[in-house]
Amino acid sequence: MNIILLEKNEVSQDHVLLDDHRAKHIVKVLKSQVGDVLRIGMLDGDVGEGRVESLQPKFPFAVELSVTLTVSPLSSPVIDLLLALPRPIMLKRILSQVTSLGVGRIYIINANRVEKSFWEAGILEPDEYRSHLIQGLEQAVDTRLPDIQIRQRFRPFIEDEFPQIARDYEHLLLAHPDGKGSLAKSMGDAAGRVLYAVGPEGGWVDFEVEKFSQRGMQTFSMGERILKVDTATIAIHSRIMQQFERNGCAG
């Protein structure tokens, strides 16, 4: 936890009283004392400082902070993810990891090779997935919660909704073993918003690739190695970030 994040409704007259895992973190990990100043952020708001005004150092832990939030958060991410619903335990990790890397919106959709039972997972409830997004923000010192969109039916999503979504992006990229060329080649000049799609274990079926391709998705390959969904997602995300970082040509 590299920043303590607050909910808007927790703060009253620039004061907040914490009595959950954040209080425990302040006491046990940061070993803070009254008077110490901590890095604080408001979810979907600014970042700044919190001064420890009082503190209960034994269980049940409690910390009172006075907060001053005047600094804008990190710039808004320009990368969005379209993810075929993976195994719940993997989804949790992916949510916090891509949030730490910086993601604006995550579409979680169905695909032929998604196991039906995954759709019953508790992680698809807002209260559940939100905590994993917050973990990612706490890690990366960010405050912007990614927007999560869940679509359990592939066909209405791709046929009715996707054409509208696609207009928001300069780059629509689909990871696929038979993809044409590398990610760097597909992106070319790297300006503009990116939506990248990662399929289920076993990959997208032909029908799905065809539907995406018809609607502007460009396939690309990550090479000969078959990667797990979590590894692939982080690998693609960071390659896109690298494309954005490049100014002109290295070497």
Next chain:
Amino acid sequence: MNIILLEKNEVSQDHVLLDDHRAKHIVKVLKSQVGDVLRIGMLDGDVGEGRVESLQPKFPFAVELSVTLTVSPLSSPVIDLLLALPRPIMLKRILSQVTSLGVGRIYIINANRVEKSFWEAGILEPDEYRSHLIQGLEQAVDTRLPDIQIRQRFRPFIEDEFPQIARDYEHLLLAHPDGKGSLAKSMGDAAGRVLYAVGPEGGWVDFEVEKFSQRGMQTFSMGERILKVDTATIAIHSRIMQQFERNGCAG
């Protein structure tokens, strides 16, 4: 499991009898029948085919294969990792993930911010970590086991051993928040072997960065966001791969 991997001593006269998790995988996941042909590889050897000669489809599962291994494995990775020992559960995941991405050698070393208790973890035993490396190979359809080197004392490693190690590399890269420039800039023209270093949660201390810098390690930054060790490792590894993939200049 995208390939069934065999140990050299398991195969006799081109036949192998499996009765462990691989047999279960062949029966339950692949749902193979007698006569089916599967993708097989020899650890640190070639890949090829295995024909199911007989099969016990109920517990205890058993599968007999006749194997023909004539194809060279994926080309040998040119990326090595130097990793400050992370939390054991994270190390397991990193080992299989970087192995699936392709890594030649992994140095696991001590650092000031490594928790001492991590050194007692079972995962540091060859029998333990080997299984996680194999998981990565099974995922990526590779056969080359990465070489693992474990050094529990930082100072003798960096002072006595590292100067010799450094000679094997064209690029020595150290991820550090205060690093000079991006990874792409640090690598420049991307030919030659790379060793990249990832510190513990909380980062390398100044003394360590100084020691590495004196011995040729170039610091680079991954940007403003603070990443967990596992996310950072995959992110850096895949950025290096992307640098290698680039032929000339995109855009």
